[in-house]
Amino acid sequence: xxxxxxxxxxxxxxxxxxxxxxxxxxxxxxxxxxxxxxxxxxxxxxxxxxxxxxxxxxxxxxxxxxxxxxxxxxxxxxxxxxxxxxxxxxx
Numbered sequence: 001x002x003x004x005x006x007x008x009x010x011x012x013x014x015x016x017x018x019x020x021x022x023x024x025x026x027x028x029x030x031x032x033x034x035x036x037x038x039x040x041x042x043x044x045x046x047x048x049x050x051x052x053x054x055x056x057x058x059x060x061x062x063x064x065x066x067x068x069x070x071x072x073x074x075x076x077x078x079x080x081x082x083x084x085x086x087x088x089x090x091x
Contacts, residue, residue: 002039003083009035010044010076013051014069026055032072041079047072 009032016025033048050068054060 002035003041003079006032006036006039006041006044007076007080010048010072013048013072017065017069022055022058026052029055036079041075043075044072044079047075 009028013025013028013032016022016028029048029052033045033052036042036045036048047068051065051072054065054068
C-alpha cells in the first residue's frame with residue numbers, strides 16, 4: 001500500500017514540474033522523500049532528495065533535473081515491482 005501512495009505522490013511531483021510550478025514541485029519532492037524514507041524505500045527517497053536539492057535554489061540545471069527525474073522514475077518502478085512480488089501478483 002505504501003508503494004502505491006508513494007507512486008501517486010511522485011506523479012504529483014511530476015505534474016507540478018510539468019506545469020512549471022517549481023515551488024510546489026520542491027514541496028512535493030520533499031514529501032516524497034520523507035514518505036519513502038519512512039517506509040524504507042531508500043532509492044526513491046534518494047532520488048526525490050536529489051530533485052528537492054536541485055529545486056532548492058530556484059535556479060537549476062535542466063539536464064541535471066532530467067537525469068534526477070529518470071532516476072526517480074526508475075526507482076519508483078523498481079519499488080512497485082518489489083511490492084507486486086511481495087503481494088504475490090508478479091513472479
